[in-house]
Amino acid sequence: MSDEVAAPGRRQGSRKWRFALLGVALLASVATLLAWTSTGHFQAFGAAPTGSRLERMRASPRNRDGVFVNTTVNPAVRNRPDLGTLKELAFGSQQRTPPGPLPMERDVAAALAKPPESGLRVTWLGHSTMLVELDGFRILTDPVWGERASPSTLVGPQRFHPPPLPLDALPDVDAVLLSHDHYDHLDMPTIQAMVPRGWTFYVPLGLGAHLEQWGVPPERVVELDWWQEVSLGDGRLRMVSTPAQHFSGRGLSDRNRTLWTSWTLLGPQHRVFFSGDTGLTQEFAEVGRRFGPFDLAMFEVGAFHPSWGDIHLGPHQALQAHELVRGRRLLPIHWGTFSLAIHAWDEPAEVLAAEARKQGVALVTPRLGHPVELTGDVPSAPWWREVRAP
Secondary structure, three states: OOHHHHHHHHHHHHHHHHHHHHHHHHHHHHHHHHHHHHOOOOHHHOOOOOHHHHHHHHOOOOEEOOEEOOOOOOOOOOOOOOHHHHHHHHHOOOOOOOOOOOOEOOOHHHHHHOOOOOOEEEEEOOOOOEEEEEOOEEEEEOOOOOOEOOOOOOOOOEOOOOOOOOHHHOOOOOEEEOOOOOOOOOOHHHHHHHHHHOOOEEEEOOOHHHHHHOOOOHHHEEEEOOOOEEEEOOOOEEEEEEOOOOOOOOOOOOOOOOOOOEEEEEOOOOEEEEOOOOOOOOHHHHHHHHHOOEOEEEEEOOOOOHHHOOOOOHHHHHHHHHHHHOEOEEEEEOOOOOOOOOOOOOHHHHHHHHHHHHHOOEEOOOOEOOOEEOOOOOOOOOHHHHOOOO
8 A cells, every 4th residue: 555545544543543632631631620629629638647746646656657557457357348349349239228218306406405314315416426415515426417428529428318417506515526537437528617616626646637727726636546535624524535446548648647546435424435437356345444334335337348347347246346345235326327338228237236135235226316315215126127218
């Protein structure tokens, strides 16, 4: 074939490649713009700790070569999905979202306006967000009012239900506790909305960098390592950062750069344990020895699977952890709000109820937004079985 005949074909092929590259560049630009706008100009990913905060993190006994590590991890338990797990995730037939609306308290604000009679009252506001009223103090855990457990407002796990209490109707609290920096526990829009309320945030090491980037004044951020504690009300309430077995990170390059924790709350009359996210660790026995027994222990039961069995409890291990900390009643959290695992949406509660009945463990299973005291008729019925398709 002569050059005169071949040249038009080469020019046509060259034009196709240029159009293809132009299309790819355009799609990349659109994706970048959507990511930039839907993540608050990338602020949702948080900020890296620097300066004295970073030095304090590096001095922690839990920090190794710039990252935090768990004290004990069972090497026989996997914490990364294999091919079979990924296939199940993509093609599994579990009912991962509720078939209908979840029941919840109709007027949570009115119910909370009445002070607790016993001195201890808890209100489940979804996932791991708990309002704990303890001997005259109000403590809020892992507040998430956002629509998605994601850095983006466009993609990511979406709520099953609206928050049972609007954020602006939330009464003033004495402390906001954070367990770690994953998106289903640390939500930028929620934190930003709380800034004008003037509340103080108590967090594990490193999380203060995220909060300060989002507008929380540094004097309203208290960072703790495990076994460190702070007191409120002239020492009447002690809040202790206690061990957990998990991991952290909000992006591709910051895995385990900040610490994770559970929380122990010690009032003059009552004691409460909040697990945050955790796998089963024998350090819970030390928590129980030092601070137990607990009137109420709140343990995560959702987002469990053998592929990440050492960083999440699931129902069976939650019962073991409850025994280790010497809990009297167990309230399951970290379920019923987001689809974050392969199991059916109600499987964590269903399995927990069955196993707790066998073991004689007293459960507290309130509907969303229903304030519960541990006296009288404590809710323990399987309300999730009432959820039906409309």
